[in-house]
Amino acid sequence: MDSIISDSYAVHFKEKAFQALNSHLAQKKYSIVFILVDENTHELCLPNFMAEISGEYQFEIIEIESGEVNKNIETCIGVWEALSELGADRKSVMINLGGGVLTDMGGFIASTFKRGIDFINVPTTLLSMVDASVGGKTGIDLGSLKNQIGVINQPVMVLVVPDFLDTLDNRQVRSGFAEMLKHGLIQNTAYWEALKDAESLEDMKNHILTSIQIKNKVVLQDPTEQHIRKILNYGHTLGHAIESYFLENESKEMLLHGEAIAIGMILEAYLSNKLLGLTNESLEDIKTTFLNRYDKVEFLNDDIDNILKLMKYDKKNSHGKVNFVLLKSIGEPEFDVEIPVDLFSEAFAYYKV
Known part of the structure; x- marks a missing residue:
């Protein structure tokens, strides 16, 4: 390489x-x-x-x-x-x-x-x-x-x-692979499709260079995350809140970063479908791909309420507003998107089905 x-x-x-x-x-x-x-x-x-x-x-x-x-x-x-x-x-x-x-x-x-x-x-x-x-x-x-x-x-x-x-162990490998899948979703449809076929660790090793190239290209355009670098946070606004909630709640089993971000990407794909026109086919593709690799996590109503409260601490927020990275299509992200409050419960309901 x-x-x-x-x-x-x-x-x-x-x-x-x-x-x-x-x-x-x-x-x-x-x-x-x-x-x-x-x-x-x-x-x-x-x-x-x-x-x-x-x-x-x-x-x-x-x-x-x-x-x-x-x-x-x-x-x-x-x-x-x-x-x-x-x-x-x-x-x-x-x-x-x-x-x-x-x-x-x-x-x-x-x-x-x-x-x-x-x-x-x-x-x-x-x-x-x-x-x-x-x-x-x-x-x-x-x-x-x-x-x-x-x-x-x-x-x-x-x-x-x-x-x-x-x-x-396999769990740690899967956690890292979630970020690679994110790189496909935000930048490259062909890469997303290729990653869906990666099953073994050796398959994943073969894609490391491409993922680093994608991230590095974005970082070079915006080193201090003022604009385009924000797209690297797809799945992370809800995902980080989920990760934090499961970290601080002793009654919950702690989630690895990639496991929480995988959930965040499904939830934010639903928001993308409702707000930016991500197709139903792409939405189902994203959900199926992640649930085939990551166990579904149970969320009670109280869990969801507390997770949404934690979003106010997200680093991408500005002037008291929670900003999201969403997808217009696979490979075409948009950043600084505000979300109507009622859509969050819909997104979790979609994840649960």
Whole structure:
């Protein structure tokens, strides 16, 4: 796979990833190379990663606990303190080896420590490879509210090594695949159709480059999400609210990001049908495709009421209005769409059928 080069960072794949990393480390001569891991990537990924590094450097490993529940300021404080105790300075670098939670949080920690040190993202999940580690969004949650605190700051580089995906369970793979399906829905009908035929992990690996190219193309047009980049949030306005609700509610089983976003995409496809003319055929295609891959989740009326209340915290909102990304057709999104309140209950009723 060819590397994706932009003005501010590069995405390198497979063997080229470690070639680029080794060349960069030799050139920059960082004072200390910090590697941020969680308990899973420490055991399953770090040994293979370290085996590919050539040259002698001072390495320090910092481990955090995995999971969205730990994507908070307390974890950041712990890492900032560790960096200080281990002698980090502005000539240090942080390599974030993990999934989307870790790359989001690691990027934020690096961007704010001593007003910013270099960081490199090495995504180890499908979700982080095609979405979270690319585009410069860093941040943490505020309580159960997703990504409320953060900055947009690009990594030095992103290294995509698909072999790391072999360490994942099927549920984690499916979670990441939801974001790939989103890329088809917002940009490319042919890609949407191709992804519907992807069954195995190897099939999905073959589409990683296309998904990153789609996201990168959008990000380059609008790095700070003032206009066109908003289309990457299709399914996320309701999806993030669902994810937050299931995270904070102890009586509910927590949903992975992609599982919640898959529901959001079905709900927002219904809204698209009612407001923007998305055809009935496309609506049914979207619903069937997601429900064939993701278990249907039960929503009680109280659940729906509380989910809708959480939407007021969505980052795309402006002047007190909840803004949605909807589809005029598959591959043709429209952003900043306001929704009549009565349509939300209809959308959930459609999902339940």
